[in-house]
Amino acid sequence: MQCFSNNALVIIADTTKVVQGCLGCIIPTADDKFRTVDGEPTITIHVPGPLRTYCAGKAQLSISANTVRAALEDLERSQSTLYRNVCDETGTVRRHLNVFVNSNNVRDLNGVDTTLTPGDVVTILPAVSGG
Numbered sequence: 001m002q003c004f005s006n007n008a009l010v011i012i013a014d015t016t017k018v019v020q021g022c023l024g025c026i027i028p029t030a031d032d033k034f035r036t037v038d039g040e041p042t043i044t045i046h047v048p049g050p051l052r053t054y055c056a057g058k059a060q061l062s063i064s065a066n067t068v069r070a071a072l073e074d075l076e077r078s079q080s081t082l083y084r085n086v087c088d089e090t091g092t093v094r095r096h097l098n099v100f101v102n103s104n105n106v107r108d109l110n111g112v113d114t115t116l117t118p119g120d121v122v123t124i125l126p127a128v129s130g131g
Helices: 049-055 068-078 080-086
Strands: 008-012 015-019 034-036 042-046 060-064 097-101 121-126
Touching: 042 068, 049 080, 060 068, 068 080
Parallel strands: 042 121
Antiparallel strands: 008 015, 008 034, 042 060, 097 121
16 A cells, blocks of 8 residues: 655556545555656655654655655655654754665765655665674
8 A cells, every 4th residue: 555645646547646645545556657747756765663653553655755855854744753763853864774765875875865766765774783
């Protein structure tokens, strides 16, 4: 099941639907193509188990964003509790978390200004340390 936040206008298999504030959800089939009309790509955010309690247990969220920063800003509006556990009071990603776009750490790219394209997967991953 995919949910779209913030009144995104979405084309799904040539059917136009307005989904308001992640209250309306759709169940896609394997043939469905997702794209937004306003030019922002639809991306998936994978939420790790320890953070799922802050977004109603969802393992993934679908949003529209052009950059990682825009994705985090969307989280701030739509999933504020999750956002506060991902970013500190200055809006910086917390030190013990890593953010990946597909398989690349954003620290190795353009940080939160990394550009997103349709279908990208943003993964929030707690850092692991030890010996």
